[in-house]
Ligand code: SIN
């Protein structure tokens with residue numbers, strides 16, 4: 001891994017001392033970095049109905065929030081007033097943003113969420129707030145002043161259209177230049193104010209809530225539920241009030257439901273599927289005229305393959321999940337798939353490789369493409 005990214009710290013030291021614990025400012029984390037896209041390209045994304053975007057402006061009195069797709073008139077506001085545009089999921093749209101996110105591969109892919117980009121005019125920003133997730137804030141073009149605070153008071157302004165801290169008391173602040181980066185753990189109060197026009201790239205992480213996991217796990221379990229038997233009461237006794245729910249009935253049903261159980265194995269199966277599931281607005285583009293298996297094999301042998309930026313391929317031991325589905329992996333394919341899962345590409349695929357059948361299916365689904373590199 002590139003040593004600058006964590007300011008000379010090894011991933012091990014970073015995880016031990018900072019991750020989920022305390023902020024870290026890294027000057028020149030990515031030397032020479034000056035953003036991944038032009039302002040107009042960013043605005044074009046914000047106008048697209050398939051892309052999640054927000055417009056935020058404020059004056060001394062109030063905050064304004066508009067959700068995308070954003071109309072042109074908002075994006076033509078004079079740059080002399082503070083406003084900002086944020087585009088989510090840049091990693092799904094731009095190979096360079098996916099590559100940026102993968103620089104953080106010392107953290108499991110199952111924890112990576114997305115790259116967001118923001119453009120702000122002088123004084124623009126989303127206001128003092130906290131996020132529930134870890135974030136690396138990487139400065140693209142221009143400069144941004146970041147103020148942060150370990151304050152415990154996380155109460156929010158009532159009635160504001162976005163989450164603004166009511167009493168933000170900055171404890172530390174820095175002006176970030178292109179390529180500088182600030183890591184913040186969850187629930188750390190922060191405020192980023194553009195100094196002149198600027199862009200910032202946020203690499204965000206994913207931490208599902210217990211409620212979200214619990215609900216999804218119960219759905220998973222329900223789909224697999226297979227209970228035998230029926231309610232029976234050969235020992236039914238006369239009771240004085242027929243409206244009374246019999247206590248023996250409750251006991252008997254409790255016994256029947258005890259057959260619902262799960263193992264760690266079931267939890268692993270659930271988690272692999274759940275965490276590799278694409279987000280609701282994500283769709284794959286299968287090739288218009290997919291190459292036959294034979295032709296695909298020839299091309300893959302020559303140029304290799306790479307996963308689509310939207311594809312999530314996770315594994316646990318010899319189990320694999322791709323985009324929400326568990327994969328039946330034939331013997332002899334594990335090593336190839338392991339490499340594909342961790343490096344997200346294969347420089348070449350042998351023409352008689354047993355993985356070919358699987359890879360061709362994924363290619364037909366739009367989950368992967370021929371060519372180990374983009375372009
Ligand atoms: C921004 O880029 O303006 C907002 C990023 C954040 O505070 O999480």
Ligand code: CO
Pocket residue numbers: 129130131190
């Ligand atoms: Co934030």
